[in-house]
Amino acid sequence: MVELIDFSAALIAPQAIRDAGYGGVIGYFSESRADADFGAKPLPRDYCDRLRALGLQIVTNYQYGKGDTSDWKGGYDAGVYHATIALDNHFAAGGPGYRPLYAPVDSNPTLAEWNSQIGPFLIGWASVVGLEWTGMYANARCIDWALEDGVATWFWQHNWSGDPAINGDHPAAHIHQVRIDTDRVDGIGVDVNTTLQDDYGQWSKATAPPPSD
Template sequence: MTELVDFSAALIEPQAIKDAGYVGVIGYFSDSRPGSNFGAKPLRKDYCDRLRAIGLEVVSNYQYGKGDTADWMGGYDAGVRHARTAVDYHRAAGGPECRPLYAPVDANPTLEQWNSLIAPFLRGWASVVGPEWVGVYANARCIDWAVEDGVARWFWQHNWSGDPALNGDHPAAHLHQIRVDDDQIDGVGIDVDTVLREDYGQWSKGVAQQ
């Protein structure tokens, strides 16, 4: 099984990630929200260069708010604003063209929330990154809705669904977060993600910036 890690608390030595058997990192290209101090938000070019130099993959992900301050709660306009930040950090870190940027739906929303806030948020995201590069971090139910509405094309599945029966690999998913806060590398908490497709958004399949 091919696995990646994602983490935000602190940077982890790239060689330690590789030695632990992982093939890469899903990185946060967002600021730390007020009151937090995440050492791995955002990832910078020097760190991404070190990951890539030893053959580790990088995938671009974004999350600023959480819970009551979730990014998607701002609807379309928030999608535009947050996507601009994500693109800026992605590019500054050396992220290539033609790669998805995964937007956050770190929740188990209702269909009403999906229709009124999240789908508009993803349309705003698409207006910045391009419809073909919209990724979403979401549970299986939201992946179904995103496919139905045509608002995303790349899917990183999480298991915050409220129903364990929904937590198997979604057929549309590219990545699946299978463990949260149960593992560590060099004392830093990590989440573990399985790779479900050959192309899951990794930078190595992108087009180098000109």
């Protein structure tokens, strides 16, 4: 198990992350909203190079909107739009091919919202990055729905479910966000995540797939 941090307010010195005992970051590769001015969206190439030079892992994540402007509310077309930006920023930062990009389901949606908006959003996302590289940041209930519908392959679990009984490690999750807004590194607020599988989407695990027959 490795502990990773995610953060968006500002870039944190890679050495400070390592000194704090974390194994890497789940980085944001979305643009920063005009009303938020996040300093760590998207992660730039030179910063990612510094992380990797210290042996810190990087996982690609995306989130632009929030709440009423959540990315998934735009359905299929929004999935295509946001995945294209995510992939462009991933490659611009030195991210390798054949790695997942985690799409945001940063809420506790209803089944109706899942069926009408989120499922189509993930299908749109997969049309850009491929289903085999489509990741999802979501609660355990949504992970179950995604598995039932076959619309995502990688899962970063959060606990915004409204039901503590389902907030344990989901058996299909690769990463679990276990603390939000309670930790700081180098004065910057961070969320803390634990990895649940050996391959959780880190850049260092990238390998080209075997050639097709």
